[in-house]
Amino acid sequence: MSENILEMHHISKEFVGVKALSNVQFDVKKGEIHCLVGENGAGKSTLMKVLSGVYPYGSYEGDIFFDGEIQQFNEIKDSVQAGIVIIYQELALFPDLSVYENIFAGNEVKRGRLVDWNQTIKKSNEMLEKVKLKVNPETLVKDLGVGKQQLIEIAKALSKEVKLLILDEPTAALNEDDSENLLELLRELREQGITCIMISHKLKEVISIADSATVLRDGKTICTLDAAKGEITEKAIIQNMVGREIEDIYPKRPNSSYGDNILELKNWTAYDSMLGRPVAKQISMHVRKGEIVGIAGLMGSGRTELALSVFGNPKAYKVEGDMLLAGKPVKFSHTSDAIKAGIAYVTEDRKGNGLFLAQDIKSNITAAHLKGISEKGIINDNEEIKQANKYKDSMYIKAPSVEQLVGKLSGGNQQKVSLGKWLFAGPQLLILDEPTRGIDVGAKFEIYSIMNQLISSGMSIIMISSELGEVLGMSDRIYVMAEGELKGELLSAEADQEKIMQLATQ
Template identity: 55%
Template sequence: MTDGDVILEMRSITKEFPGVKALDEVTLTVRSGEIHAICGENGAGKSTLMKVLSGVYPHGTYSGEIVYRGEEVRFKDIRSSESDGIVIIHQELALIPELSITENIFLGNEVRGRLGLDWGEARRRSQELLARVGLRESPDTLIKNIGVGHQQLVEIARALAKDVRLLILDEPTSALNEDDSEHLLDLLRGLRDHGITSIMISHKLNEIEEIADSITIIRDGRSVETLDVKGDGVDENRIIRGMVGRSLDSRFPERTPKIGEIFFEVEDWTVEHPEVPGRLVCNRSNFHVRRGEIVGFAGIMGAGRTELARSIFGRSYGRFLSGSVRIDGETVSLPSVLAAVKHGIAYVPEDRKSLGLNLLDTIQDTVIAANLPRVTRRGSINDDEAYLAAESYRKSLGVKAPTVKEGVVKLSGGNQQKVLLAKWMFTEPELLILDEPTRGIDVGAKYEIYGLIQQLADQGKGVVVISSELPELLGICDRIYTVTEGRVTGDVPGADATQEGLMRLMTGAAA
């Protein structure tokens, strides 16, 4: 098979769930040796289509045909697709933290010798695979001791160990900083040069424009069009138009700030790492928020932004050493999450599945979980009130689900994020801290969330936004703090901020 030949055809793929047609006659054609991007809004069906391809949804649970390398295939599970060289890396990484890199790479694909498992040979192969993906970690390193960017590379090394021919990546850079993202994109280019075909789902349109050879756009469960990036002169605006069915004149809603007095102040906040004595994750940090103000926090990965937010929100991270919080000039104690909520503080975490959601709950149960007294009557939850509250958020946030009785686990990542946002908005906070609020969310849904953030600010609330995307902070924030190694290194008015200036402060060059 030579470059330009078709390696994959998905013909008229239709997949239904109770009450929802997730895919409706979707067609996809991928050429050998290309990087093929799939774009679409949250809930459009992108991940569902890839789960059909990889056997997560086995043959018989959908209609249509899959033709791979010239032959129709009917995968019954992931193992059968992997045996044909198709490997999927999901958005939520499937690594086991307590096992080593070697053990994770060969889990389920163990290296066998004459006397059983040959871990010496497995370790040797791991070193070769790690070198191939540009990772210098020891094969014996535990997964829990490496960052998310390196974990993503371990996932790719694991795919290479399975003789991958077609690599599927679902939002591979959503949790990565700029350096790790660029390294991953370079790796995909290298794999393409060695004849490995990749399918990439991503909401980062600048990356798609940079790396993809072709783009298939899916909207509302249907394949809308496939674009030749170079031949069609594709740019981000063209992709957006295909995704949402219209042009977005601006990525950020217009707003005239109505900023009031300072009402939330943090002074000399110092917190020690929970497992490394002497390592300060927050080092005498100071910041404040005014009513009606949107305040951004910028910093490279590991700078301490999330640690600062979590430690303030009921001391839910690290070992508190010193510092104070004042609300409307009065010093308050926030020793627990319940105390923080009672003082009008809410925190939407970046890791929605581990820290924000119970995936066994329904949308309704999730929305009311942080403020049960609001729907409790005589010691019992009033189901009618709970339903109406959850339904109002489902509609206002545009959550794609047939009913609020739907399980959260069945939602796309972006819709899960909206439900998590609704959960904390239901507490009616005075200060809402949003940690990476638009990670893994499409451009249309981002616009909606920016609008909600602005609405909260216009109501006189304070909003803190932690984001790894500097254009996002520049687009929505009234002021931006920069954080480096646990220290607040800058406080810049939004009107004066630039990416270059923030980056200097984030790296400590101008601290």
């Protein structure tokens, strides 16, 4: 009897002439945690959609063996019935329904033709206990944090008697504590005999949890690494993912010479009337020309709220204090005022707020500065294409043309489009909120290289990041926030993860 619960042989998949998967071999042993890694666009999600029936039998080449039998899944419910459940990065929960309604949605507990709600609540409590989530099952899902919602998704999978649990970037939106709790749960599920496949860009997580790791590159299987043999290392994963060694993921730049302050905040406070409290309190900070200033802190520390209050205050906070731009006092009543003054903000939520996914690359890149391609109020189509191609090339955006829909791009390329959009507006101060969230190590290196180029040209950057390595690797100075306050300032030369966490947890 094979020790593998899953074998995918010679899997190939095409989309309108583009080969997304080419002769992929992917084997997973029973009761292991198997990580699937690769750059954005490597084919990871496509492979899992083939496995789960999103792409039905007949739409791809190759064979799938699961639990010793050949499978021909025509839709998702076929793979679920076989014991395969996939949880996507964008959680598939109903926010206005209760926890127990979500856990058994589509899998209702019935007595005859009617739903047995008492039994549903009882079984929901059993599932919540398995994932160690202490919440009232009658709580509405929208009233819970993302970490708890992720656990509800797993409880939902367990209610379907899952044999193989697939998680696509499960910790992308979680803080460090919630991420570690989730990884610990996966280890416990492994002990209970449940096999897991985890797609992740966070290499430290892969190294800490994987029994095996398969690397895809350009739709092909490159290798499978074995933790028991000491093969799962950051260097080995990166080298196989990108086809080359990246000795230092944070590219060095020449010693910077800083200019005068481009931004100063003095006793800056932003009060959120919806929450009934300040989200940024008495902030005094500065950013110099040609400098990357990192802002670190735990989720809920007020980093994004501070950035939004500076960028024209789109959340309509009650703002007090002084803001100086290039030494002159400024007050913005709208984000358009901030843009005109030379401030740009690349949001952490590129899909929700940063891009028009149903529009093409050129429309997105020019969206924040239409005057740059217009004459007497009329858009010059040729100029728009010219400018879009300029940023496509300089930002290393991988796409057949600027006519490509942004929603069809990988996460890393979407982030580059979002960045290009704001660079076309010609800012002097660029605010990057989680600039590399959900993108692979190769795309991260490219983003970091672009940041260094911008700094060398005289731009200034504020970078908000939850990845301490990123903050330490890219910042000249670091401010640390907690509960809406600045808790300290560190030069990069003196900073380390321990010092940052000490300040972030004050």
